[in-house]
Amino acid sequence: MNTFGRNLRVTTFGESHGKALGAVIDGCPPGIPLDETDIQALLDRRRPGTSPLSSPRQEADRVEILSGVFEGKTTGTPIAMIVRNNDAKSGDYGELRGKFRPGHADFTYQEKYGIRDHRGGGRSSGRETIGRVAAGALAMKYLSLHGITVTGRIIAVHGKTEPAAIEHEILAAKEAGDSVGGIAEIVAKGCPAGLGDPVFGKLDAGIAGAMMGIGAVKGVEIGDGFAVAGKSGSHTNDPMTKDGFASNHAGGILGGISSGQDIVVRIAVKPTPSIAKTQKTRDIHGNVVDISVGGRHDPCIVPRIIPVAEAMLALVLADCLLEMGKYKGGSR
Amino acid sequence: MNTFGRNLRVTTFGESHGKALGAVIDGCPPGIPLDETDIQALLDRRRPGTSPLSSPRQEADRVEILSGVFEGKTTGTPIAMIVRNNDAKSGDYGELRGKFRPGHADFTYQEKYGIRDHRGGGRSSGRETIGRVAAGALAMKYLSLHGITVTGRIIAVHGKTEPAAIEHEILAAKEAGDSVGGIAEIVAKGCPAGLGDPVFGKLDAGIAGAMMGIGAVKGVEIGDGFAVAGKSGSHTNDPMTKDGFASNHAGGILGGISSGQDIVVRIAVKPTPSIAKTQKTRDIHGNVVDISVGGRHDPCIVPRIIPVAEAMLALVLADCLLEMGKYKGGSR
Amino acid sequence: MNTFGRNLRVTTFGESHGKALGAVIDGCPPGIPLDETDIQALLDRRRPGTSPLSSPRQEADRVEILSGVFEGKTTGTPIAMIVRNNDAKSGDYGELRGKFRPGHADFTYQEKYGIRDHRGGGRSSGRETIGRVAAGALAMKYLSLHGITVTGRIIAVHGKTEPAAIEHEILAAKEAGDSVGGIAEIVAKGCPAGLGDPVFGKLDAGIAGAMMGIGAVKGVEIGDGFAVAGKSGSHTNDPMTKDGFASNHAGGILGGISSGQDIVVRIAVKPTPSIAKTQKTRDIHGNVVDISVGGRHDPCIVPRIIPVAEAMLALVLADCLLEMGKYKGGSR
């Protein structure tokens, strides 16, 4: 289940401390201008080590396109992209080898597979998102040809909404050997009406699955989201006027299909589970032990999750746009 | 996109005012005891007309199994089930034929398909969920053989959490020709560790997509959900003791894979968009017109969405259980 | 695995002696004129009891469309169609209950599922093809809007190629309590260049899978087929002139993609395995026993397999046509 999408299909691979991570994108239309700088720009945004607020792990994260592009344009064949791991200090993780880090996938991977690459989370590491962001960069390029943009921003961290307060919360958590959660909002502008399919293929269903499939995300909402629980229908219905909809409580999606308004998505991001503070856990022999997760970790993952969430939303939209083309182009 | 699931695959069909609705379930293991009363029991829970709080539409909603069951047991072949529509008063909807009901899929279906069955929402009607609930009943039967149960309950309606207050809010909304939203919680108990797959096939991603794919759902959260945004890692990580996990902030899922704890899901349900109160909308000619959606509608959809949400969670879990079997049974 | 197709997705269900057989077609474009007579015409062609050369089993095989069509046109929602079983004489099969009929799926179903509906083959009966033919009728309707036709014919039976000789072979086999095999050819005319996808999604790969998935088919070839094994490249390559290709050794497909020429497919159909002649087999207790398969069986299945093979080819082509539309419509 490392493949995402129906029409624009992305398969990602790679572990935190393996040789390389990457993605293969199948189903990309031919003729789209693409080179490595298009991909690199977005990869740089998710890269660690660029701010005192994030992990100091230094990765060049240089992308190499192996196939699917000829003379600067996509050819319709699969686009393989890889990023080699350089700064993988496996040694940092030696003492964690036999312990299940709380809040991480260590325990569940061990239960499921009976084997795991314990170095830095292996496949469950945040570095897995490199493949997503690389693929998302291509999706954004495609969307931009249709006038669609996808942009994310931080809404709140540890209950605070002002930039200065947010920065303070993050630094305070770092100082305390702890971490903090938050909320991000991703908005897509310029989408035509008609994206998404009824019933199980609803656009909002696709978005919710895509967002909840990002590590650390514990909640997804569209438009008014959880606030609808306190409202009445006369407030949440969006009236129509001759200029279009008079409001956007629906977040741009009605009956699972885009309405032409902005698509508005918010995600709840849990605090980074890797914290220096001492916690109780088990080792693989079943003993209860103390654990302090040192190493290079972000005290708040919200800023770095934004390019990933943008990538996922772009992939969902590009996929729906291709699906819609199927009917517009070949059907009638 | 009317098919759901990878291993237990459900295809639903049918419109509100067509001849019949139903589902075909493919991939069901052989040898599971099943008859129509198993399905009927759950269909009766979603049926309208059973309480003063819900729509007075009277539907017998009798299920008929057409295939896949022989001498009281599933055979491993597709199970087709249909429910015929009886009480479909198309006449009720005549005046709405040319108007886009606010908060409904009318506008987006028209934009997408250029044609739609306007009678009672057609395919976008809540009656579409009959197929889901019928399939979910089978999934629950299968889960019960593995000791897994799925149960939903109302958490809040229009901001209230006490049963009496909730009933009051619903009746008040009905009186006012309005409707109210709320929150439901669905819990699965007895799940083994190991359900779900990394990356795009995460259990929580599957659940989020399944829930957001239910009409009227605008938000989904797992475990602490949106509350993580105000917390620190030392509070949201679940420590392990020799008896297992000491808490369940994660809602039973770590790294996208079940941990063996209860799986806890909450959904935000918007107020029923069909309200008697006069609203502004457009007709199909582009004119701005007044609309009042009469007919037989629930003032609050939360109670009736619960069997649907239970069905969807059961389908996701049954699918993952079969996927897990693949490795346990045939792999090594 | 009772679903076929990527864009036009057909799910079939039903057993030989169950309540009903049918199909649900998802992904059909909206606006295609369709009523039950369109479907019935093709079902009548595959129906038994219409000739002294075929099984005398009498089935009305009346199709009923349950959903997806409104005011005589498809709406883009799933089209469910059922055919009820009427003339199902389970009694005929009583003595075969415990014996594995040679050349049938009895043994392998029992091995796989540990349970089977032994009445007339259950799901492995030729009646399963009712769902395929019903779906194929819709596909042909769609193809006809694009100027594409699909037609099959008998090429040979029991080594004979002349109609009179073929009829003689079939009647002689019937007389002898035996059966005979043959070859059918299916040709699609009017296909545009560009159908099919490279590598695993090749048009010929799709056709081969579709044809070999029909019961009794043991071989599939495209264009020159097995004859290429005795030829040289200077004979099998099709030269191009200013009027197009000068020959069609390729059978209309190059590199897995349609070239615009006729698509030519041939299938090898084995003799009906149900024969009155005494054969050796096992019963479910492992004893070697004699078996004579009485009942109403076709001495040669080639004539009745043709509408099924046409249906499958139509489904493959309709699916590819929708896939191609995706790029033409939405991509650039």
Added chain:
Amino acid sequence: MNTFGRNLRVTTFGESHGKALGAVIDGCPPGIPLDETDIQALLDRRRPGTSPLSSPRQEADRVEILSGVFEGKTTGTPIAMIVRNNDAKSGDYGELRGKFRPGHADFTYQEKYGIRDHRGGGRSSGRETIGRVAAGALAMKYLSLHGITVTGRIIAVHGKTEPAAIEHEILAAKEAGDSVGGIAEIVAKGCPAGLGDPVFGKLDAGIAGAMMGIGAVKGVEIGDGFAVAGKSGSHTNDPMTKDGFASNHAGGILGGISSGQDIVVRIAVKPTPSIAKTQKTRDIHGNVVDISVGGRHDPCIVPRIIPVAEAMLALVLADCLLEMGKYKGGSR
């Protein structure tokens, strides 16, 4: 459509003259011993330049595993493998740039995509099979743990069946600037009964699609194959005795499900379309021109297609084995 399989999913990528070719295999069970030498051994068998009968193109074709293997064992995460192109003489193809090579995908790719990597066939080159063979090597490793072997051999070339005559035909074709076709047979031994699914997921349907999806294959048959067309049911049915089946006309598959006998598949392979002999074709401007395809080509592709066909059969069987495990492991 560069992904193959349902449970063991292989995505291949890469062009003849691009930077690299490769495959990502998802769904591989954990704990399987694997290193690069396992893969290399099979790649070496498909490699050109190893015999006077094949293309003199020299490619080291060294495989590198990028992910999914830890301490010598698979981890259950995607296994990415790449082979870099070294000996890619684009110059050889310069004069063919604007001409459609007869029997190749040049014309159909151009029609479909409006753009193509003309260097040596690009994605439609035989080098695309590197990814298949690499993935097939993994599948064979997995099958071998279950006692299953897959072996192919040449049956006939240009109508001859004796090794010496076959070699003579190939050298004669080379001398004449021409090429010859043939037949290969692939046999799987040790398969359990129960592989494959009814209806569209039949084992033989999967095999037929897999084989016809290999470039140059124009026909596929199972067991008696096209010979059934001249036989009667009393000859093609396989009787059962207490020791099992008394014959194997069915080629190991009944009703789409393996019976436990050897699985026997034959494929018809067309003559290599690249020949030095002068042919008529068109250029991209529509002019009729002469073409002689020089460069380094095999006069007969049958020997080198065998490891590819073995790989594809291994992939189909491994996929079915995992599917079967689903029911054995998790269902009842």
